[in-house]
Structure formats: C-alpha cells, structure tokens
Amino acid sequence: MSEPIIICRDVHKWYGQFHALRGVSMEVQKGEVIVIFGPSGSGKSTFIRTINRLEEHQRGTIIVDGIELSHDVRNIAAIRREVGMVFPQFNLFTGLPVLHNITLGPIQVRKWKKEKAEEIAMQLLERVGIPEQAHKYPGQLSGGQQQRVAIARALAMQPKIMLFDEPTSALDPEMIKEVLDVMVELAKTGMTMLVVTHEMGFARAVADRMFFFDQGVIVESGTPKEIFENPKEERTKLFLSQILHH
C-alpha cells in the first residue's frame, strides 16, 4: 500500500476545559470513502474540521498529502488548497451570485483566469444539475440546490480530498436524495472523501470503511458489512439500532 493521503495520530482537542477529542488516530488511503457516524456531540465535526485547520488540535499529528499541519500558515494554506469542505448549513457567500461563489477560490487562490474559472464553474453546475441557477443569489435557491452549489464550490478548487460535515442534516427529506446522488457520483470518480453522516443507505452503497465516534474517541471501525452485520461493541449496536429503527 502507498503512503496514506491523511494520517492522524493520537489527535487531542480541548475546548477550554472540555476534552472534545481524546486521542483519535486514522489513516485514509487515496480514493477511499470514509463514513463517520456517532451520537451528537461525540466530536465528529470537531475531528473533520481539524483536518483543514478550521479547528486547531493541541496534541498529536495530522499529515495531509505529505504536509504536516503546524502553526506555519504556509502549510495551512497549502493544505486548504487541497481539501474541500461542505458544511451542514451550506455557508454559501450570501453577497455573491452562485457563479461567483464558485469562481472566487479558483481566481483568488489558484490564480486562474476569470474565463477559465467560469467555464469550469459552469461545468460543475452542469454536473450537480443546476446550471440554470448560475446567476441567482444563494438566498433564492432551495436548500438542496444551495448544498449542491456548495459542493460545486469546493470541487472548483480541484481538491484531492473532500470533507462533508452532515451535508444533508439541514435538508427537507425530498432534497436529501438530490445531494446524496451528487455525492455518490463523486465517490465513483475516485475522490477521497470523509463524510460525517447518518444516511446509512449512502454508507452501505459507497463507503469503504466506517468509523463510529463516541465521546471523542473512535469506538469501532470496519467495512460497512462488518459494521452493519457484525458490530463488536455494545455502544455501536445500540446506536445503530436507534438510528436504523426509529
């Protein structure tokens, strides 16, 4: 096996006195799709946000694409160029039209020509199925459409890794599918993905490995088959039974 594209070793994170991540270790290979699940407050968001330094970890090592996350802003900038992120609340830039939301990063960070950036942005909007919305403002779109724009915005930077933090948790049921479909397509292209989600259908269909988080630690991990058919830990069993037969 080649060098993992993400290496986390014994990652700890405190919010004030509160110990939110208590020694998380994970290695992700290029092209893997990882699903992270677990109860609310277990540190899932905190963990994936440490990978692009939206949260700073205080102990342990995180190496992304061969670059170690440290206080060096150049390292942080280099990693953020290669890592895209999708947020639960979309976080589109409300003051900019959809197209500018997508082209801003490529033009400012990648230094592409405007024409090139717009061409690629339109291709991405095509891919997520909403090219006709390019000139609207985010507030004029439905939640599902906004989240698809957010995915296009992250992809426009041509990242090597995509992080998804509960991308469908704020969506109405009929919109969840349109976003998951885009993510499934993306997984098929060989993108390395870390997805925090409770959409177990998605996990079963595309995840290579799953990680169960509870109280800031990884309780159990395995392939979807192992997790769904033969969970080892009591806590995993209990949690799965809660979310699968509610």
Next chain:
Amino acid sequence: MTSTTLTTGKQEILPPPTERYTVLGWIRKNLFGSWFDGILTIVGLAFIIYAGVGSLRWAFTSARWSVITDNFALFMKGQYPLEQVWRLWVGLYLLAFVVGLLWGVFVRQRSFTAWVLLGAPVLFALIVLIIGGSGGWLSLLLVDVLAVAGWALARWQPQRTRRAAITLLILYFPLLILIIRGFGAEGFLSLVPTNLWGGLLLSLLIAVVGIVFSFPFGVLLALGRQSQLRAVKTLCVIYIEFIRGVPLITLLFMGQVMLPFFLPSNVVIDRVIRAMVAVILFAAAYLAENVRGGLQAIPKGQYEAADAIGLNGFQKMTYIILPQALRAVIPVLVGQFIGLFKDTSLVALVGLLDLLGIARGVLANPNYIGRQIEVYVFVALVYWVFSYSMSYGSRRLEVALGVGER
C-alpha cells in the same frame, strides 16, 4: 396547504387581489379610523395651517431677503476670487463624469437611472444658482452632458470601465483639492490660500474630505479592533474610546489653539487642514464602531467557508466579509455622514468662515442688524437641502444594492 395549490388541473391560477382605494376611502381609513384619530387629525391640521400660514406670511411680507441676495456669492464661496470660479466648475465637471461612470458600472436599476438623469439637471441648476455667475447655463449643460457621457461609456464597456471608475474616484479628491487650492504665486493654477475658502464651498469641502478619509481609516480601525494581535487591538480600542469620549469642538480647539504649541515654530499647518484632520479623526472613531456592528452581524459560517476554500485573511475581508458588513450598515453610515456634514458648522466657532461663519460675519455688519431670522432660515434651508438629498440618495442606493434582500 390549501386545496387550491394542490389541485392544479381544474382551478385557474388567479392574480393576487388588488386593493383599490378611493380618495374618500383612504381619508376615512388613515385619518379618521377612530374618534381619537379624528381628533388628532383635526388638531394636527389646525396646527399645520396656523404655523404654515404664519411662516408664509412672514416669508413673503415682513422678511427682507436682500441680506441673502446681496451676499449670495459670499454665502456660497466665501472670498474665493471671482476670476478663479471656473476652477470650481472644473471640479464639478470631473465629479459629474466620475459619478456618471460609477453609475453606469454599479447601478442596475432602470427607473432609478431615469430619475437621476431627470433629477440631475434640476440639482445642477441649484448648484449653478449657488456658485453663481460666470459659466451659467452653458456650464450647467456641460455638467449634465459629462455625467451622461460617463454613464454611457460605463454601459458600453462595463468590464473595462469598472477599475477605471474606482481609480478615478480615489484620485478625484486629491485632484479636486489641487484644483481648488492651486500652487505657485501666479500662472495657470495660482494658489488660492485656504483663508479665502469659505461659505458653503468650505462646509462641503470639509464634509467631503472628512467622509472620504474617515471611511478607510474607520474601516481599518474596526478591523483592528477585531484583530487577533493584542497590541493592534488595544491601540484601536484606546483610540476609539478616547475620541468617542470627547466632543468634536474640543478636538477642533486642540487643533487650532494647542497644536501650534507642540510643533516647532517654523512648521505651520494650514488652519483649514487642521480642522479637516480633526473632523477625520473624530468621524473615524464613530465610523469604526458602526462598521464593527456590521462585522458582528456576519455569521461565523461565512468566515469558515472563506477559510476552507483557502482565501487568506486579506482576501477573506475584501471579497466576503467587508462587502456584506458595509452593505448592512449603509443606512447607519449615511446617517453618520449627514451628522458629520452638519457638525462641520462647528468650525465657525474656531474662526473658520464656513456657511455658518459667513452668516455670523454678515450679521456682524451694521447694515444687516436685526436680520438674524432671514439669515438663519436660509442657512438651515441650505443644510436641509443637502442633508435630505443624501438621505434620499442613500435610500435609493439601498434599493439598488438590494440591502435587506440577501
């Protein structure tokens, strides 16, 4: 959900009902809705008629407006030499062109544009009256033509003019000061010392310079106050809180009276410039607090998304955070600018001859004893016209920029 929205086949789609008012219906609904409303309406009406008739009678019978007409040029431009008034016109021409450009680039609203193209001549006619003499109607026409030319140019080449328009706007103010002030003893743009600037011209210059320079300074202070760097933050807080703690008039006095004690005796700073600096320093502190309010209203998610796509701090602020924050506080900022414009009248108290200073000077002339009311009514009217235009313009600007819609 109602059945109408569910059954699409059978029921027709109706336009929303329009409310129709007759004049009488409107009056009954809005002025005589209840007996209490009725009484208020009648009392209010009686007062308006009483005060209105009284004022009009005074204005047309007992008031003697010659004090205004005789000194009109003085009120408008102080002692600025008549043979140099063309320079003020040049300043206006440039302004018209720059505003036209900016208009074409930034304002997308047709009806608004139509309003401005019609309204501008009226406004300029007013200004012609104000500056008076020399150019007259031909100059007015040129102002309007230049504004429309700028607008058309921007419409024709929006991409290319965008940057040019902003550059011109930034260059405009130093250039304006250069044109009005001039340099060298004689020749093409001979020096017109600032002690000759006066009247409305001086009030407007102090206000405009105050607004233009306090704006970037205030934004920087607001950002500094949010900075992670302790030293920067502390400095900004101290500055803002100190300035907000003292009245403008004390700053003006410090600038005029105390500053010379601290400077070496061979360094002389122009009095008008000292007043301008005091106004800038003062306005910046208040502006910083208003901008900070706008910054605090920006959700955390906007910062995070900007970080996540790899923007650096400067890009994040200029492309994402500041535009939203500033758009949100436009009404407050315009309110502050109107206040600043009116506050410039305080410079009269430190001996500068702005509109109010000239008014006091005119009243000190024995020929015009007892004409206080005429003079102060006139001064108030001039302030009102400008303040109201700013306030009206800002409301239209909000609509044009879609404040509150996104």
